[in-house]
Amino acid sequence: MVSTVTLIKKIIMAFVFALIGLFVQIIFMFKREWLFEKKSFTVIFIVSVALFVLSYILMLNHIGDPKVVRMLTIPLLAAIMFYIVKKIFFKLYDRNLEDTFWSMDWGQMSDGVFNAVFWFSSTVLSVLFTYFVLP
């Protein structure tokens, strides 16, 4: 019984940390203008850096499950990836990325490809980088 409760707690904690760890992607999905505005992006970036530092503080002090706590490093990587993708797209098309989620407009193909590249790299590559490359 105790082990079941512990397991449920562990799952909930993992989910909560994953939610925090993917907050940049969630903003990208629902409120992407915050990522394009300089002021709000700066706030997001500062929060990402703070979470990154917090993650290492918790890990170095052996607080919490290190595999779960490590998810707090993802936002910084995602924010950097977003910045790179945004810059490349802006250089190519001289405008910001449009939201193309479930879009039915062929004309948005270039936006769609860049969105997909960012989404995949931020949700998969950054997670793999966090767990297999970062010390």
Next chain:
Amino acid sequence: MATKYANLSPYNYAFNNPVYWNDPTGADGEPPTWQQLMAAINSLLEDGGGTWTRTAWDEGANGSGRGGGGGCRGCSFFSSMANGGSYTYYSNGNGTGTLYVWTSTSTYSQARDEYQGQADLSIIDIDMNTKKASFTGFGWGAGEIDGNDPNGFEKFGTYDAIGFGADMAELYRQGQGAVQFGMPLGKAERLLADSRILKTMSANRQAFNTSVKAFKTAGKGVAVIGVVASVAEFATSDMSGGDIAKLVGAGVITATAFIPVVGPFISVGLGLLDGAGAFDGIYGYFD
């Protein structure tokens, strides 16, 4: 002569709206440039302030003005089109609003020895904050106007500011035809005098847009929950090859949702298959 061409005016070159349209050469009206269009719209927005301003439509129809959120009363479809087109801007007061553009064209039919008309209504939602315009066009031909059949969509989509300018230029081009109209106008005037059709179309359009938006938001929610669950599962797993494959699978399925047109079907299809365990064998292969 004057009675024969009573519908013509000295300002026909500019569709009775010389403030808006240009005719620097005197040969023909010229489409405004994008900058001029944007300047005109900006001017409308500045003048608007939550009220209805700058329209030839109300003057022609003796129509009443419309404040933010109010109804358009006494607007005449006939007078608007017979004058070659006009526009009306309804400002929300926060940099957004809706521009209604009426235009008409006509072509001469030798067989019937008469002009045959075509009228277009363009409903353009403008957001000057993001410099975007959402364009919906409706078109009628002579004899096709009735209360039940607005004759369908011609276009639906979202355009950037330049696309919007191009649309406006196209509307201008359409409006270059002679301003003659036939039999259905009396009926059209009755039907549209109180903007019943306009309101219905606008309500339908808004309901459609709201539904699409809600549907997309729900899809986004499912995608986010799926990815968060996958990452959480990966973080608590032993991070074997199969776990990595599962994470990559979730990333690919959700990423394809961003690819226009084909992406929605691929992502939903793959998502359902993955949920049903169709790819477990593939994930197991990497263990």
